[in-house]
Amino acid sequence: MKNFCYKPIGIVHSPFRSREDIDPERNTRSRGFLNITGELEIFKKYEKGLNDISGFSHLIVLFAFHQSPGGRLFSKPPGERSVKGIFATRSPHHPNSIGLTVVKLLKRDANIIRVSGLDMVEGTPVLDIKPYTRKDRKGSIRTGYMAKWKKLGRS
Amino acid sequence: MKNFCYKPIGIVHSPFRSREDIDPERNTRSRGFLNITGELEIFKKYEKGLNDISGFSHLIVLFAFHQSPGGRLFSKPPGERSVKGIFATRSPHHPNSIGLTVVKLLKRDANIIRVSGLDMVEGTPVLDIKPYTRKDRKGSIRTGYMAKWKKLGRS
Numbered sequence: 001m002k003n004f005c006y007k008p009i010g011i012v013h014s015p016f017r018s019r020e021d022i023d024p025e026r027n028t029r030s031r032g033f034l035n036i037t038g039e040l041e042i043f044k045k046y047e048k049g050l051n052d053i054s055g056f057s058h059l060i061v062l063f064a065f066h067q068s069p070g071g072r073l074f075s076k077p078p079g080e081r082s083v084k085g086i087f088a089t090r091s092p093h094h095p096n097s098i099g100l101t102v103v104k105l106l107k108r109d110a111n112i113i114r115v116s117g118l119d120m121v122e123g124t125p126v127l128d129i130k131p132y133t134r135k136d137r138k139g140s141i142r143t144g145y146m147a148k149w150k151k152l153g154r155s
Numbered sequence: 156m157k158n159f160c161y162k163p164i165g166i167v168h169s170p171f172r173s174r175e176d177i178d179p180e181r182n183t184r185s186r187g188f189l190n191i192t193g194e195l196e197i198f199k200k201y202e203k204g205l206n207d208i209s210g211f212s213h214l215i216v217l218f219a220f221h222q223s224p225g226g227r228l229f230s231k232p233p234g235e236r237s238v239k240g241i242f243a244t245r246s247p248h249h250p251n252s253i254g255l256t257v258v259k260l261l262k263r264d265a266n267i268i269r270v271s272g273l274d275m276v277e278g279t280p281v282l283d284i285k286p287y288t289r290k291d292r293k294g295s296i297r298t299g300y301m302a303k304w305k306k307l308g309r310s
Binding site for chain 1: 156158160161162163164166187188197201203204206207208209211212214217219221227228229239240241242243245249250251255257259282284286287288289290291293295296297298299300302304306307
């Protein structure tokens, strides 16, 4: 099957200057990354594609884990003693190292979107932005080994 | 900025045999695609990466809209009279035509995952699977022009 190639549409500006600044254990805590703010800089040529986006409270950001070579089948999540299948984790090292984070839209100013809930490092390439819709919000969910992680606060 | 290329890890088996079978207006109805069932066939070489996945009720599927050339900045969503900025839509024609659907995991059998909530066409290349976690579920949301779409039933 052929490869699919994508060209970044923007870049993340984050308070995390390097990977080492991002503590994965934070995912197991009630506030998670909710209070981390930063910006999505969408390249000027795509700016018109951001029309109407401010009607949405949350955005799904797809990005390249550009510092990961990907390709792993297992990963040890924060707080776990044993490795888990990679597709049961949010590790950056999936066979295809594409990241996904739902952020809260605070303000759009032309091609700059200020958001909270960032868990990416400065300079992360943005591949796509989608509006977070009712079909992305599931009611009753089971979350496997993550069930013991602290319940998240509201964002 | 460089391109990022990804190799499919599997393929979608869907009751929708062609794009014409998929009615986008369905997104505006209360049941949406919730009762559409099918399978994610993950290629054998990635099967071990599916360990532990059955603990999760829902999965996020990233896929290639392989029948879309992508590249648009505007799209007219179902039921709308005017075009919207592409990033405020779930159109298949985003500059990078990557798709995202949250499905319900019904049963995993080795490298085959039976799911409901499918809105992809038969043969769609799967790029990644992630567990749906509490941080993907947002409480109070605003959904812009989609607010008038019917409230979704529970999945």
